[in-house]
Amino acid sequence: xxxxxxxxxxxxxxxxxxxxxxxxxxxxxxxxxxxxxxxxxxxxxxxxxxxxxxxxxxxxxxxxxxxxxxxxxxxxxxxxxxxxxxxxxxxxxxxxxxxxxxxxxxxxxxxxxxxxxxxxxxxxxxxxxxxxxxxxxxxxxxxxxxxxxxxxxxxxxxxxxxxxxxxx
Amino acid sequence: xxxxxxxxxxxxxxxxxxxxxxxxxxxxxxxxxxxxxxxxxxxxxxxxxxxxxxxxxxxxxxxxxxxxxxxxxxxxxxxxxxxxxxxxxxxxxxxxxxxxxxxxxxxxxxxxxxxxxxxxxxxxxxxxxxxxxxxxxxxxxxxxxxxxxxxxxxxxxxxxxxxxxxxxxxxxxxxxxxxxxxxxxxxxxxxxxxxxxxxxxxxxxxxxxxxxxxxxxxxxxxxxxxxxx
Ligand code: HEM
Ligand code: FES
Numbered sequence: 253x254x255x256x257x258x259x260x261x262x263x264x265x266x267x268x269x270x271x272x273x274x275x276x277x278x279x280x281x282x283x284x285x286x287x288x289x290x291x292x293x294x295x296x297x298x299x300x301x302x303x304x305x306x307x308x309x310x311x312x313x314x315x316x317x318x319x320x321x322x323x324x325x326x327x328x329x330x331x332x333x334x335x336x337x338x339x340x341x342x343x344x345x346x347x348x349x350x351x352x353x354x355x356x357x358x359x360x361x362x363x364x365x366x367x368x369x370x371x372x373x374x375x376x377x378x379x380x381x382x383x384x385x386x387x388x389x390x391x392x393x394x395x396x397x398x399x400x401x402x403x404x405x406x407x408x409x410x411x412x413x414x415x416x417x418x419x420x
Numbered sequence: 421x422x423x424x425x426x427x428x429x430x431x432x433x434x435x436x437x438x439x440x441x442x443x444x445x446x447x448x449x450x451x452x453x454x455x456x457x458x459x460x461x462x463x464x465x466x467x468x469x470x471x472x473x474x475x476x477x478x479x480x481x482x483x484x485x486x487x488x489x490x491x492x493x494x495x496x497x498x499x500x501x502x503x504x505x506x507x508x509x510x511x512x513x514x515x516x517x518x519x520x521x522x523x524x525x526x527x528x529x530x531x532x533x534x535x536x537x538x539x540x541x542x543x544x545x546x547x548x549x550x551x552x553x554x555x556x557x558x559x560x561x562x563x564x565x566x567x568x569x570x571x572x573x574x575x576x577x578x579x580x581x582x583x584x585x586x587x588x589x590x591x592x593x594x595x596x597x598x599x600x601x602x603x604x605x606x607x608x609x610x611x612x613x614x615x616x617x618x619x620x621x622x623x624x625x626x627x628x629x630x631x632x633x634x635x636x637x638x639x640x641x642x643x644x645x646x647x648x649x
Contacts, residue, residue, distance in 0.1 A: 292604065300608045348586040371586060 310402030338418040340405045341380040342392040345369040456647040463648040472536035479529040486522040496620035501576040533564050553641040570623035
């Protein structure tokens with residue numbers, strides 16, 4: 253009752269009703285936000301049964317220059333160019349993720365189409381660089397290492413064009 | 421006819437003679453309730469709505485019935501899902517018929533909802549006070565498309581796999597939250613067991629539930645906005 257008086261006398265003071273509604277709304281907001289965060293967290297699996305990022309190809313003596321090997325499980329092309337150097341590029345189209353296909357393995361220069369995507373017609377050269385859209389960027393390049401006679405491709409290690417070659 | 425049981429189910433007393441009786445029939449029926457007690461003749465003519473909204477609703481009912489039956493032979497797991505679909509086609513009695521019913525009703529529903537929207541547009545029926553029901557309608561259209569999309573993965577064949585790969589990669593282009601949203605939809609980095617279960621739950625539980633609630637709201641609003649325009 254006395255609070256009623258002070259309220260009506262002092263306009264700057266927060267009224268009890270307003271105070272309670274701020275507390276109530278903040279509490280509701282906090283709980284809603286918390287529930288949302290917890291749910292999103294719940295929806296992100298902590299253990300995923302996906303294959304390990306590295307795989308082995310080889311032995312290298314069996315891979316001739318100017319040929320490639322397609323690794324379907326990892327969707328990766330392991331290529332040996334005319335100079336005998338190896339590199340690995342992804343077969344996952346950078347547009348919307350279809351499998352690209354090597355359409356001509358006899359290509360010797362970088363300006364012609366070696367790889368194409370069946371979904372929306374993107375075209376790439378033998379190094380995976382875009383020749384024609386809609387793909388926004390080149391195919392991913394993975395680090396490739398030599399271990400004894402085998403090649404180890406690490407699909408979690410994405411490298412630049414300069415770093416992609418393995419010279420043997 | 422006029423037993424106690426009958427009267428407890430159907431409130432309107434027969435015979436129907438007066439205008440009051442006629443309006444009570446509408447008033448007391450859930451299904452006819454979509455119209456106000458009195459309607460203009462123009463608004464209930466076939467050539468006005470082509471019954472497209474009701475056709476959409478009817479197709480949705482067919483989808484629920486056939487969908488629930490399909491669930492009895494379907495497991496959302498790899499490789500079971502694909503095998504179940506083949507069994508439905510070649511082993512289960514009338515399974516092929518059921519599967520085709522579900523698929524065709526889904527295609528037709530997308531078409532009929534779309535035509536319904538066009539009808540509403542050309543009749544100018546989206547104008548006040550019906551603007552909000554237009555918004556509800558847009559959400560219903562999106563839900564219809566999402567149901568088709570999530571259902572598409574369930575047979576888990578090549579078509580499913582690549583269509584959903586492409587679709588989910590579209591999400592990736594959303595700024596900032598794209599990567600995370602894609603991860604949540606897939607339950608991983610690429611389509612796998614978790615993805616199949618997620619799409620299954622969306623397709624069979626979450627989306628139909630939201631759809632039913634929104635359709636109910638859509639119908640209630642038609643009535644509250646004064647019946648058909
Ligand atoms: C699941 C999908 C939908 C169902 C089951 C549905 C159902 C219905 C039904 C039964 C009617 C009564 C008139 C008629 O049959 O044409 C109706 C009216 C209406 N619908 Fe839908 N609808 C759906 C989607 C949509 C969409 C996509 C829109 C627009 C974006 C929309 C906007 C409206 C509006 C504004 C009315 C009132 C029309 C009038 O007053 O003449 N609805 N709806
Ligand atoms: S996914 Fe390759 S061009 Fe669209």
